[in-house]
Amino acid sequence: MGKTSAAFVRETMLPPEPPPMRERGVVKWLHENLFPTPVSTVLTVLGVLIIWFLVDHFYAWFAHSVWNASSLPECREIIAATWGEGASGACFAVIRERWNQYVFGFYPPDLYWRATMTFGMLFVALAPILFSESREIRRIVLVVASVLTLLSMMELNAPGVWMGFAVLVFLGALTLAERRAGWLLIFSALYPLLGVWLLWGGSVWGPAMVLAGFGLGWLAFVLVGRISPVLAAAVAILAALLFWTLLAREVAQFAGWLLPLSIRAVASDQFGGFLLSITIGVAGIALSLPLGIVLALARRSDMFLVTSLAVIFIEFIRGVPLITLLFVASLLLNYFLPPGTNFDIILRVIIMVTLFAAAYMAEVIRGGLAALPRGQYEAADSLGLDYWKAQRLIILPQALKISIPGIVSTFIGMFKDTTLVTFVGLYEPLKSISDAVRNNIAWKGIYWEPFIFSGAIFFIICFSMSRYSMYLERRLQRDHR
């Protein structure tokens, strides 16, 4: 070494060393997340105390659960006998005893399999839409749905013919899902009719006439489209409407006389429990999204009348409580309809719930539309795409993607709101069914357990929707490098 020299040459290289103790693993995590500052430390201790208090308070109640008993007093006896006089405990035996009412309401017990099969096939209809890009997820969803549905149907003593039908549908779906997933969308399109028929029963010709009306409309659209594309849509709608109002009933009767294909009918007032919630929820979700899109586009339209109508509709529906709409559905609609028309109460409720959700949906989607830069519209215009093509191919895919969190929130809110149908005398699971259960002297006074059970099921369904929306957002992410 010289006396003073700026020059320096390293002779040995330093080997890498692990970071100091407090910068590693558990210690680091604790330090960073729980005890970084004195205030945080106090908050952490407070949080732990609160959690401890809650667990201490409720643990015993859960731990002392009774699952096997035929009445609430019997539950209490068992708890007192096992855990001593004065011990608290949950009586989930009520769920074990009455689960069928929570799930199916007053649906005929020998037809439970029909509702179960309809629910299972819902996944066949949804798989190609929800998981259009992942064959693996589609396969898992279909296999799990098939196996569970068929096992439950067997347990519920489904007739052999229908077991065969279910097996056929599931096997067909599994095969198509592997080879040509797009074709499964045909099943998705037919599912609403199939589902309605299976749930409510009756002659197969009822739903068939609905389908025939669509077919007729499409035929008119194609035929008139050759002459005048502008008229085609109007003529198609008119043709379908005329067929449904004037001809459908007679044709259905005639067809039923020729080939009486019908299954046992179930009336709407026999629906209840989660069967009812899911029926209304799924229908509402499926219908409110397209209606919401149309309303959002209408509200942003250049045409004064279209915009005004959309604004009035949205603001009116949003400004009125859902219960009001449900009362209108149950009471007032009858005054406006021709006497003698039997307009199903569940259908009326579905319409109201759909309109209600669609108004919110429209605003959520409008937010997504507004978030798109104007350049996207201009680029689409400059390439010669017309309004509908630009909306369908460029604008909506992006706007809907932006709106996914809001859309799913609306769905979740709507699904939970289906419990409000209790006010129009339908047997939703949270209150109506529980009331019905409590009406029996054996279960008089049981409150918490049914609420916890129904709440848990609602939570599972809503949480699944939320997770799906996160999955979808991740899948549609395009800006990663």
Place this chain on the structure above:
Amino acid sequence: MSKAMTRDIDTSRTAVTDEVAIEISGMNKWFGSFHVLRDIDLTVHRGERIVIAGPSGSGKSTLIRCINRLEEHQSGRIVVDGIELTNDIKNIDKVRSEVGMVFQHFNLFPHLTVLENCTLAPIWVRKTPRRQAETTAMEYLEKVRIPEQAGKYPGQLSGGQQQRVAIARSLCMQPRIMLFDEPTSALDPEMIKEVLDTMIELAEDGMTMICVTHEMGFAQAVAHRVIFMDQGQIVEQNNPHDFFHNPRSERTRLFLSQILGH
């Protein structure tokens, strides 16, 4: 010149014909009460390349946006390829499918891949079979030298690459006229050249081009005619040599000294 072009353009395949591509006469436009374009007369011939320059707010972008009806004019006539622009939506869509446009901010569709960006309009507007549209798209992507990015999403590309994709996307419609609205203004300096080179190649193929730009080197090398606009009016137009070396209007001289001064 602010940016010397690397080479002069090869004019063997280019020719300005007598055929009129765009005819604008007595055209006026207002934004509300603001008179943004005043009495514009402009005739563009097939094969002609025009550069429009001018200070910001002079109406140059608005002018070319009127040509494919992204903006509506309130009086006068605009005839593109023999079709007059009126409220008739069919005519507008027809003009738009014949006139390509490249934007300052690219305006690629971020939810579609580069290839899908290029095939979308041919498939949905021209009804070209998908396979054929993809072949054409790949040809144009090769022309702008980014075929290897065809499967990526626009967000994964640099600004210069995105702008070249935007050019390819317009070309896939096989337009007869191309409009460029400040195509290099949003780019980092080192990416400007790759986009200008692409535009020069296009010029060498004989494309009718109208280009709003501040790249005066490009104007000098490529344009047949330079138009200077100020306050919504055409102040001066001339061939590039005389325009740059012998500007006649005081306003033009001031503008040129400001953008070429350093």
